Amino acid sequence: MPNILVIDDDTKILEVIRMRLETNGHFVETFSDPLKALENLREKEFDVIVTDVRMPQIDGIELLRRVQRLCWNIPVILLTAYGTIPNAVEAMKYGAFQYLTKPFEGKELLAEVERALGKNGNDQEPVGSKLEKHFPGVYGVSPKMKALYPLLESIMASDSTVLIQGESGTGKELIAQMIHYNGKRKGNRCVTVDFGATASSLIESELFGHAKGAFTNATENRKGVFELADGGTLFLDEISSLSVDLQTRLLRVLQEGEIKRVGENSMRKVDVRVIAATNQDLKEQVKKGEFRLDLYYRLAVLNINLPPLRERHDDISLLADYFLKNFSRKMKKAPMHWQEGVLDAFMEYEWPGNIRELKNIIEAGVVFSKGEVVSLEDLHYAGFPTEILENGFERLSDEDRNGLSLPEVLELQERELIMDALENKNWVQKGAAERLGISPRVLNYKIKKLNIAIPS
Numbered sequence: 001m002p003n004i005l006v007i008d009d010d011t012k013i014l015e016v017i018r019m020r021l022e023t024n025g026h027f028v029e030t031f032s033d034p035l036k037a038l039e040n041l042r043e044k045e046f047d048v049i050v051t052d053v054r055m056p057q058i059d060g061i062e063l064l065r066r067v068q069r070l071c072w073n074i075p076v077i078l079l080t081a082y083g084t085i086p087n088a089v090e091a092m093k094y095g096a097f098q099y100l101t102k103p104f105e106g107k108e109l110l111a112e113v114e115r116a117l118g119k120n121g122n123d124q125e126p127v128g129s130k131l132e133k134h135f136p137g138v139y140g141v142s143p144k145m146k147a148l149y150p151l152l153e154s155i156m157a158s159d160s161t162v163l164i165q166g167e168s169g170t171g172k173e174l175i176a177q178m179i180h181y182n183g184k185r186k187g188n189r190c191v192t193v194d195f196g197a198t199a200s201s202l203i204e205s206e207l208f209g210h211a212k213g214a215f216t217n218a219t220e221n222r223k224g225v226f227e228l229a230d231g232g233t234l235f236l237d238e239i240s241s242l243s244v245d246l247q248t249r250l251l252r253v254l255q256e257g258e259i260k261r262v263g264e265n266s267m268r269k270v271d272v273r274v275i276a277a278t279n280q281d282l283k284e285q286v287k288k289g290e291f292r293l294d295l296y297y298r299l300a301v302l303n304i305n306l307p308p309l310r311e312r313h314d315d316i317s318l319l320a321d322y323f324l325k326n327f328s329r330k331m332k333k334a335p336m337h338w339q340e341g342v343l344d345a346f347m348e349y350e351w352p353g354n355i356r357e358l359k360n361i362i363e364a365g366v367v368f369s370k371g372e373v374v375s376l377e378d379l380h381y382a383g384f385p386t387e388i389l390e391n392g393f394e395r396l397s398d399e400d401r402n403g404l405s406l407p408e409v410l411e412l413q414e415r416e417l418i419m420d421a422l423e424n425k426n427w428v429q430k431g432a433a434e435r436l437g438i439s440p441r442v443l444n445y446k447i448k449k450l451n452i453a454i455p456s
């Protein structure tokens with residue numbers, strides 16, 4: 001029987017929801033305190049979580065985040081009293097399965113719960129790639145990503161420790177999930193600890209658990225993430241933030257496969273696959289003496305280096321289209337498309353925040369767009385730095401840009417830059433592409449689009 005966890009500080013609502021779900025054959029556990037619910041979730045498996053957003057202890061969004069760290073794939077349905085767009089957007093952004101605005105009909109909730117039971121909560125539907133069964137999201141066609149696929153396939157089939165390195169927002173966490181959910185441990189949990197976000201004084205007990213009375217706030221025996229992930233995967237995020245002292249302890253656990261709860265003397269066996277991630281250059285940290293070399297080797301048995309988005313030019317429009325489609329669907333808008341010039345502007349930009357930045361800008365762009373077209377102006381309000389566009393304006397004299405629209409100015413500008421590069425490289429496209437910092441494929445596409453004649 002499906003197991004549903006329901007959380008709301010209003011006990012009357014809890015009872016109404018319980019009745020509704022139980023009469024339809026679901027097993028229901030209710031909590032009015034979200035923190036107690038989370039403790040329960042550490043020990044027990046649930047199929048769906050239904051939670052209020054406004055609660056005194058922690059709000060529903062925070063609860064959602066914590067749930068995701070414990071078990072990535074549980075669908076969470078949020079109940080919100082405020083049917084405002086920002087609330088809904090927030091909820092979806094953090095990966096809620098669905099949100100319902102109070103007051104809602106019992107049958108509406110039931111329908112969503114059943115839909116959530118039918119598929120898991122990972123809403124990142126794959127599109128357009130034959131690799132899609134493995135890849136939640138879009139992984140693209142750029143040479144750098146293509147080179148990764150065979151590697152990823154072998155990593156998914158293996159059970160060794162993995163180190164994922166890449167700039168912030170390049171998709172490290174998503175890749176870690178993919179490895180877990182396509183490997184033989186997928187039936188068990190994948191638990192996350194983010195060392196960048198956990199107070200260092202709490203890390204030891206977070207990792208290894210503690211015995212009742214081990215320190216002032218230890219009122220119960222508590223399992224650490226190594227025990228929670230037993231049989232499954234442990235994702236150690238921002239591993240470079242770990243203090244040298246804890247690095248030593250972690251190394252010992254990885255070597256021996258045993259942990260000791262804080263305040264206990266006996267060892268417990270654990271069977272965990274570790275995937276670690278960092279956006280720092282770990283080798284560099286080893287050189288500086290900030291990261292233990294032996295731990296580095298213990299983690300980097302298998303290595304994945306995720307390229308920054310600016311080195312994946314051929315994937316930018318694929319990802320942009322994917323996010324556009326996803327967000328317009330989630331916000332229940334008609335299918336949307338880009339104003340001319342948007343994708344070109346995306347390709348010119350450096351994307352320091354990588355895929356996360358692209359995703360967030362598109363999400364906000366979809367919110368701001370009034371019709372079915374997302375314009376450069378919408379994206380400007382969404383935080384897309386349009387300076388690159390404005391520079392385009394400045395470089396042309398007043399006469400030149402007289403009466404031209406922004407996309408037209410951009411096109412002129414682009415044409416000039418491409419012609420310069422081609423002339424400089426004696427019309428050898430490969431060289432010109434390198435000079436322009438784009439792939440030969442993209443250059444070729446632009447040459448055709450802009451109708452640039454190549455001398456024979």
Ligand SMILES: Nc1ncnc2c1ncn2[C@@H]1O[C@H](COP(=O)(O)OP(=O)(O)OP(=O)(O)O)[C@@H](O)[C@H]1O
Nearest residue numbers: 137138139167168169170171172173174279355356
């Ligand atoms: N290939 C992809 N397809 C679709 N969405 C993606 C893809 N890669 C990343 N994303 C999205 O981009 C965002 C950032 O990804 P993720 O959190 O995995 O990055 P990260 O490398 O762990 O970042 P950080 O270093 O900041 O923790 C997430 O919202 C994720 O869903």
Ligand SMILES: [Mg+2]
Nearest residue numbers: 172173237277
């Ligand atoms: Mg991350």
